[in-house]
Amino acid sequence: MLENAxxxxxxxxxxxxxxxxxxxxxxxxxLAGPICVLSILAGFGLTVGSFLxxxxxNDQQQQVQAPWKTHGTYxxxxxxxxxxxxxxxxxxxxxxxxxxIQPQPWMHVGGTxxxxxxxxxxxxxxxxGRDGQPLEQIVGYEGGLQINYGYYFDGLTxxxxxxxxxxxxxxxxxxxxxxKGDPGxxxxxxxxxxxxxxMTTLVMADNLVLLFLGWEGVGLCSYLLIGYYYGKDSxxxxxxxxxxxxxxxDFGFLIGIFLCYQHFGSTDxxxxxxxxxxxxxxxxxxxGVMAIPFCLMVGAFGKSxxxxxxxxxxxxxxxxTPVSALVHAAxxxxxxxxxxxxxMPVFDVVHLQAxxxxxxxxxxxxxxxxxxxxxxxxCSNDLKGVFAYSTVSQLGYMFLGLxxxxxxxxxxxxxxxxxxxxxxxxxxxxxxxALAGTLDIRTMGGLGRKMxxxxxxxxxxxxxxxxxxxxxxxxxxxxxxxxxxxxGIYGDGGTLYIVLGLLALITALLTAFYTFRLWFIxxxxxxxxEMGDEHHSEDDHGHDDHHAHEPHEMPWWxxxxxxxxxxxxxxxxxxxxxEYHVIEGLIKASSAYTDAAYSETITMIMKIVSxxxxxxxxxxxxxxxxxxxDRAEKAAELLKGPVGILRGKYFIDEFYDRVIVRPLFITGxxxxxxxxxxxxxxxxxxxxxxxxxGKTVQPTQAGKLHGYGLGMIxxxxxxxxxxxxxx
Amino acid sequence: xxxxxQPAGLQLAAxxxxxxxxxxMTAAILFTLGLVGFVTRKNLIVMFLCTEMxxxxxxxTLVAFAMFHNNVTGQTFVxxxxxxxAAEAALALGLVVLMFRRRRTLDANAWAxxxx
Numbered sequence: 059m060l061e062n063a064x065x066x067x068x069x070x071x072x073x074x075x076x077x078x079x080x081x082x083x084x085x086x087x088x089l090a091g092p093i094c095v096l097s098i099l100a101g102f103g104l105t106v107g108s109f110l111x112x113x114x115x116n117d118q119q120q121q122v123q124a125p126w127k128t129h130g131t132y133x134x135x136x137x138x139x140x141x142x143x144x145x146x147x148x149x150x151x152x153x154x155x156x157x158x159i160q161p162q163p164w165m166h167v168g169g170t171x172x173x174x175x176x177x178x179x180x181x182x183x184x185x186x187g188r189d190g191q192p193l194e195q196i197v198g199y200e201g202g203l204q205i206n207y208g209y210y211f212d213g214l215t216x217x218x219x220x221x222x223x224x225x226x227x228x229x230x231x232x233x234x235x236x237x238k239g240d241p242g243x244x245x246x247x248x249x250x251x252x253x254x255x256x257m258t259t260l261v262m263a264d265n266l267v268l269l270f271l272g273w274e275g276v277g278l279c280s281y282l283l284i285g286y287y288y289g290k291d292s293x294x295x296x297x298x299x300x301x302x303x304x305x306x307x308d309f310g311f312l313i314g315i316f317l318c319y320q321h322f323g324s325t326d327x328x329x330x331x332x333x334x335x336x337x338x339x340x341x342x343x344x345x346g347v348m349a350i351p352f353c354l355m356v357g358a359f360g361k362s363x364x365x366x367x368x369x370x371x372x373x374x375x376x377x378x379t380p381v382s383a384l385v386h387a388a389x390x391x392x393x394x395x396x397x398x399x400x401x402m403p404v405f406d407v408v409h410l411q412a413x414x415x416x417x418x419x420x421x422x423x424x425x426x427x428x429x430x431x432x433x434x435x436x437c438s439n440d441l442k443g444v445f446a447y448s449t450v451s452q453l454g455y456m457f458l459g460l461x462x463x464x465x466x467x468x469x470x471x472x473x474x475x476x477x478x479x480x481x482x483x484x485x486x487x488x489x490x491x492a493l494a495g496t497l498d499i500r501t502m503g504g505l506g507r508k509m510x511x512x513x514x515x516x517x518x519x520x521x522x523x524x525x526x527x528x529x530x531x532x533x534x535x536x537x538x539x540x541x542x543x544x545x546g547i548y549g550d551g552g553t554l555y556i557v558l559g560l561l562a563l564i565t566a567l568l569t570a571f572y573t574f575r576l577w578f579i580x581x582x583x584x585x586x587x588e589m590g591d592e593h594h595s596e597d598d599h600g601h602d603d604h605h606a607h608e609p610h611e612m613p614w615w616x617x618x619x620x621x622x623x624x625x626x627x628x629x630x631x632x633x634x635x636x637e638y639h640v641i642e643g644l645i646k647a648s649s650a651y652t653d654a655a656y657s658e659t660i661t662m663i664m665k666i667v668s669x670x671x672x673x674x675x676x677x678x679x680x681x682x683x684x685x686x687x688d689r690a691e692k693a694a695e696l697l698k699g700p701v702g703i704l705r706g707k708y709f710i711d712e713f714y715d716r717v718i719v720r721p722l723f724i725t726g727x728x729x730x731x732x733x734x735x736x737x738x739x740x741x742x743x744x745x746x747x748x749x750x751x752g753k754t755v756q757p758t759q760a761g762k763l764h765g766y767g768l769g770m771i772x773x774x775x776x777x778x779x780x781x782x783x784x785x
Numbered sequence: 786x787x788x789x790x791q792p793a794g795l796q797l798a799a800x801x802x803x804x805x806x807x808x809x810m811t812a813a814i815l816f817t818l819g820l821v822g823f824v825t826r827k828n829l830i831v832m833f834l835c836t837e838m839x840x841x842x843x844x845x846t847l848v849a850f851a852m853f854h855n856n857v858t859g860q861t862f863v864x865x866x867x868x869x870x871a872a873e874a875a876l877a878l879g880l881v882v883l884m885f886r887r888r889r890t891l892d893a894n895a896w897a898x899x900x901x
Contacts (some may be wrong), residue, residue, distance in 0.1 A: 761900030763832070763893045767824050 059107050060114035060124055063416050066101040067262065068230035068253035073097025077248035087244045090403055091234035094247035098254050109216050114157060122213060123542060124157050127514035137776055150188055156649065158264045158336065160326060161208030165267070169202025196391035200297050203319055210264035210327055213644030217469055218261035218396055225388045225432030226254055228620040233380035236491060236616035246286060246378065253279035257389050261396060264468050266315045266325040269397070273311070273361065277304050277391045283381040283634035284374045296373035303370040307360015309342040314353030318404075321347050331403045343411050351405045351416035361393025361454045362428045371450055374622060375442040379487025382442060387449050387483050388476035395456045395472055399465050399650040406463075407650050412554040418554065421457050421461020423543070425558035428454030431706070439702035441497045444576050448523065449479055458562060462555060464541030466645035470635065473714050474530035477627035480521035482623045484621055485516035489580060492609035497591030499576060508609045513581045514620050520577045522628035524570035524676055535566060535637075540664040540669075541654065563672040566668050570675025639686070722765050808849030816842030829881050829891045833874075840870055 074097075077090040078196025086249045112124035173194040176185040184192040196239060230250060237243045263269035277300075285297030318325055321344060322333045335347055353438055356366075363371035374386045385391075396403065398420060409415040431450035438444045452475050459468030490497060492509060506513035522531040539562045546555030612618050635641050645651050681691040701710070758765070795824030826832055844863050851859025881891070888895045 759900065761897035763896065764824050769825065771820060 059111040059209060060157060061159060062104050063219070063262075065106040065209065066104050066223065067255045068260040069097050069100045069104075070251050070258065071531055074248050074251035074255060074444050077251055080244040081248065090244040090247040091230075091237065092094060094251045095227060095230045095234060097251050098227040098654060100219075101254065101258065102227050103131075103540055105216070105219045105223045107370075108211075109220060112157075112211070112216075113264075114159065117766040129473070147242055155213040156210055156328065159209045159211065159327075159482065161206035161264060162696075163198065163204065165203075165205040166199045167203040168202065169199035170712050171196045172200055185405060187522055192779045200536070200544075203325070205265055205325060207268060207327075208264035209262040211262070212648035213646070214263055214396070214469065214648040214650045217473060217641065217644055219258060221392075221473055222254065222257050222261065222389050222713055225476050225480050225624070226257075226384055226461065228624055229380050229388070230481055231616045231620040232383075232487075235613065235615075236380055236487055241288065246283070248735070249279050249282045249286075250381075250384070251295055253385060253390070257393070258479070259628050260379065264327055266318055266327075269400075270308075270311065270315060273357075273393060273397075274308070275621045276393060277308075277361075279767065280304075280374070280385050280390055283385060284377040284378050286381070290376070295378040296370075296376040300370040303367050304360050307357045307367055309356075310353045310356025310360070314350050314357065314608065317346050317353060321350070327400070327649065330401075336403050336407050338682065339724075340412055343408065343410075347404075348408055348412050351401065351408050351559055352419070354401055357414060357421060358397045358457075359399075360394070361425060361691075362452060362457070363390050363450050364394070364457060365430060367432065368427060368450050368715060372443055372446040372707075375440075375446050375735050379442070379483055379490060383480045383483035383487070387445070389481040391449060391453060391618055392456070392476070393470045395453065395460065395468055397459070398460045399469060399645075402460075402465055402650045404650055405460075416626045417461045417463065418551075418635060419461070420457050421558055423517070423600030424454045424457025424459075425542070425561045426454070427451070428458060428565045429561045429568070430454075432565045432572070433704055435572040437567060438572075438699055438707075439498055439500050439579070440498050440575070441502075442483070443497075444499075444572060445479065445482050445486060448482075448569065448572065449475075451569065452479065455535060455565070457537035458542055458558060458750050460539065462541040462545040462551070463549070463652045464537060464545075465543050465650040466538035466642045467534065470641040470646055471531075471534035471708045473635065473641065474522065474534040474632050475630070477530055477624055477631055478519045481519035481621055481624040481628055482516060482523060484624070485512050485519060488512045488612045488617065489516075489609075490590075491612065493587055493590055495590030498588075498589075501581045501587065501588040502580045504581070506581035507585055509611045510612055511614075513617070515625050516577060516581070518625035518628050519572045522632070525671070525672040526570075527665075528633055529629050530635075531629070532665075532669060532672065533632035533636040535562075535619050536661070536665050539566070539668055540657075540661040542662060544655050544660050545658045547660065548657055563664075563667060563671060565672040567675045570672040571679045574676045574679035575683050576683075582683075583685045607739050648683040753780055789877065805849055805853045808845055810840045810846035810851075812849070814842075815839070816846065824893050827894060829893050831895060833877055833881065837870065837874065840866070862872075 073093050073770075076093050076097075080086050080093070081088045092290050113121050114124065115121060161513040168528075170753060174197045176193040176195050177183070177755065180184050187193045191472045198586040230247075233246070233250065233448060237246055240246065252278060256279055258272075260269055260272025260276060263272055281297050281301045284300055285294050287293045301358060315325060321335065322330045335341075360367040363683050371386060371391065375382050377386070405416050405420075409417045428451045431447045431454060435444050435447035435451065440446075452471065456475075459465070459471060488509065489502075489505060489512060492505075492512075493502070496502070525532045525535045539559055542551075542559035542562055544551065545551035546559055549555070682693065705710075758769075791839050816839050819840075819842060821836035824831050824836065832899065844866055847866075850865075850899040851857060884896065885891055886890045
C-alpha cells in the first residue's frame with residue numbers, strides 16, 4: 059500500500075493542472091471546486107490506506123511491513139528496515155526507521171560517471187557499437203552531489219500527510235461554498251491543489267533539496283493565494299511581504315543545505331541521520347556542523363512566523379478565508395515545525411556539544427513569540443487578526459515544545475491546532491461571509507441569534523484553543539508546558555526553561571482570554587452588525603434580495619457540514635490521541651524522537667494549572683465582554699499606555715519600516731538615479747551616433763526607381779574614374 | 786582609352802574599312818542613350834526598353850572585340866546573353882503588366898515601397 063502513497067502529490071498536481079485549464083473556459087469554472095476536492099480526497103484515501111496498512115514490496119518482491127507499525131502497534135520494535143536495500147536489519151544498526159520509496163536519480167553535480175555495457179534484452183549479449191567495441195552507457199555517478207526524487211516515510215511523515223490531506227479536503231469542501239460565484243474560482247482551486255502538491259512533496263521528501271522544492275512551492279502558492287484579490291492594493295502588498303520575508307528565512311535554510319552537503323556528503327535524510335558525526339554522541343563537531351541547525355532554524359522561523367520574521371502572517375489574512383485556514387493556520391506555517399522535527403537528530407547532536415544549544419534558541423524564540431503574539435491578540439479588533447496572532451502564538455508553543463526536546467508534544471499540538479484553528483478560521487469566514495466582508499469586531503454583537511450553528515461551531519474551536527480541560531488543545535498544550543518545566547527541573551535546561559514554562563502558562567491564560575473575548579463580543583449581547591461592501595452571490599444560497607442586507611446562517615452543504623468533523627476533532631481528538639499514545643508512538647517510530655526527561659508529577663500539576671488558567675481566562679473574558687458591558691472600556695481607559703502599545707502591535711511593522719524598508723527604499727532610489735543619469739545616459743549616447751547618421755542618410759532612400767538608377771550610375775562612374783586616373 | 790575616342794586612323798576615306806573604334810563608339814552611344822533614357826523617363830515600359838538598349842550597347846562591344854581579336858568566346862557569350870535577355874524581357878514585361886493592374890498607371894514614381 060505504501061507504494062501507492064507516492065501518487066498523493068501527483069494526483070493533487072493533476073487536479074491543479076485541470077483547474078488551471080478550467081481558467082480558460084468560463085462556462086465550466088464551477089467544476090474547478092469539485093475537481094480540487096476530489097484530488098485532495100483521493101490523496102486522503104491513499105494516506106489513510108498507507109497509514110492503516112503500511113506494507114510495501116521490497117527488492118526481493120516480498121511484502122514487508124513498514125517499521126513504524128510492527129506487531130500491530132505504532133511503536134518502534136527492535137526491527138527496522140534499511141531504506142535503500144529494504145532489508146530487515148536490527149534497530150541497533152539502524153536508528154531511524156523509515157522507508158524510502160522510488161528514489162529516482164534527479165540531479166547530480168560533479169562526481170565521475172560510472173559506465174556499464176549495454177546489454178541486449180532479448181539475447182542477453184552486449185550490444186556492439188560501429189567500431190566493434192561494446193556500447194557503454196552512464197548508469198550513475200560516484201562522488202559529487204547526487205539528489206534523488208525519492209519519498210521518505212516514517213511516523214512523522216504519516217502524521218503530516220494525514221493532517222494535510224484530511225484537513226485539506228474538509229477546507230476545500232468548505233471553500234467550494236465560500237468561493238461560489240467568485241470570478242476567479244478556477245484560479246483559486248488551481249492554486250489550492252498546487253499547494254497540496256507542494257505541501258505533500260515537502261513532508262514526503264527524502265532529502266533536503268526535494269524538501270526545499272516543496273518549501274518554495276508552498277511559498278509560491280501562499281503568495282498566489284494571499285494576492286488572490288489582486289485588485290486590492292493591501293492584498294498585493296501582503297502577498298509581496300509574505301514572499302520577501304520568507305526569502306530571508308530561505309537564505310538561512312539554503313546555507314544549511316549547503317553545509318549539510320559539505321559535511322555529510324549528501325542531502326538524503328537517511329545518510330545524514332546515519333552519518334557518524336550525527337550518531338556519535340558527545341564527540342567534537344566541526345564548526346560547520348554546529349552551524350547547520352542555526353541556519354535551518356532561520357528558515358523555519360521565516361516559514362512558521364516566529365520572531366523576528368513573524369510580520370508577514372497577520373498581513374497574510376488578506377487572502378480568502380479558506381486560504382487562511384489551510385495555508386496560514388493548519389499546514390504551511392507548520393512546515394517550519396516539521397523541518398526542525400525532521401532534522402531533530404542534527405539538532406540533538408549539536409545540542410549536546412554547542413555552548414549555545416540550538417534547541418535552547420528554538421525554545422526561547424518559541425516561548426517569547428507565544429507570549430508576544432498572545433498579547434497582541436488581546437487588543438486586536440480584527441476578526442481574522444485575532445486568529446492570525448493566535449496562530450503565531452500557538453506556533454510559538456510548538457517551537458517551545460521542540461526546544462524542550464518534546465517533539466511529540468510539538469507535533470501533537472500541530473495536529474490539534476490544525477483541527478481547531480482551521481475550524482476557527484472557517485467559522486470566522488462564515489461570519490465575514492454573512493456580513494459581506496466586515497472584519498471589525500467592534501461593529502458586531504449578538505450574531506448568535508442570526509447564525510446559531512456558526513456560533514456553536516466556533517465555540518467548539520474556542521474551547522479547544524483556550525485549552526479547556528479535556529478538549530484537544532488542553533492535552534497538546536499541556537504536553538508542551540510540562541515538557542518545558544520538566545526540562546527545567548529534571549533535564550539540563552536549568553532556570554531558563556522554568557521561565558519559559560512560566561511564559562507558556564501566562565500565554566495559556568491570555569489565549570483563553572482573547573479567544574473568548576472575541577466569541578463573547580461577536581456572538582453575545584445586543585444584536586448589531588454593519589454590512590460590508592463585498593458582494594457574494596447571495597442568490598446561490600437561495601435568498602431573496604431583501605434578505606441580502608442582513609446576516610444569514612451558512613448553508614449546511616457544502617459549508618457547515620465539513621466543519622462538523624473539525625468540531626468533533628477539536629473536542630475529542632486530543633483525548634483519543636493522548637490516551638492511546640498515537641502521536642507519541644508514531645514520533646518514536648521516526649527520526650524526530652528524542653530522549654527527554656519525563657515526570658508524571660509535573661505533567662499532572664501542569665494539567666491542573668493550565669486547566670485552571672483556561673477556565674480563569676474564560677471567566678475573565680466573561681466579566682469584561684459577556685453581554686456587552688462597559689467594564690472593558692473602563693479598563694482600557696485605566697491602562698491607556700499598554701493598550702496603546704498593544705493596539706499598535708508593538709509598532710514592529712513601523713520599526714521594520716524605519717530601520718529596514720525605508721533605508722532600502724532610499725538606497726534603491728539613489729541607485730535608480732545613478733542608473734538613469736550616469737549609466738543609462740552613457741549607453742544611450744552610444745545609441746545616438748548611429749541614429750544621427752541614419753537620420754542624415756535617410757532622405758537618399760526615397761524608394762524611387764530613378765534614385766536607385768542614379769545611384770548605380772554614380773557608383774559605376776566613380777569606379778571607372780578611379781580606374782582611369784588613379785590606377 | 787582616350788585614344789580610342791580619337792584614333793589616329795579615323796578618316797572619312799576609311800569608312801569602308803571599319804575599325805574597332807567605330808564599333809566601340811556605336812556601343813558607347815547606345816549605352817549612354819539607354820542610360821540617360823533610364824534616368825529621365827517615367828514610363829516603366831520605356832525605362833525597361835532603355836535598359837535593353839544599354840544591354841545592346843554592351844553586346845556590341847563584346848562582338849566587336851571578338852571579331853578583332855579572332856576569339857569566338859565573345860560571340861558565344863553574346864548568344865548566351867541574348868537568350869537570357871529574351872527570357873528576362875518576358876518576365877519583366879509580365880511584371881510591368883501586373884504593376885499596371887495594381888496602380889492603373891505606368892508611372893515609375895507610383896512605386897516607392899522601399900522609402901526609408
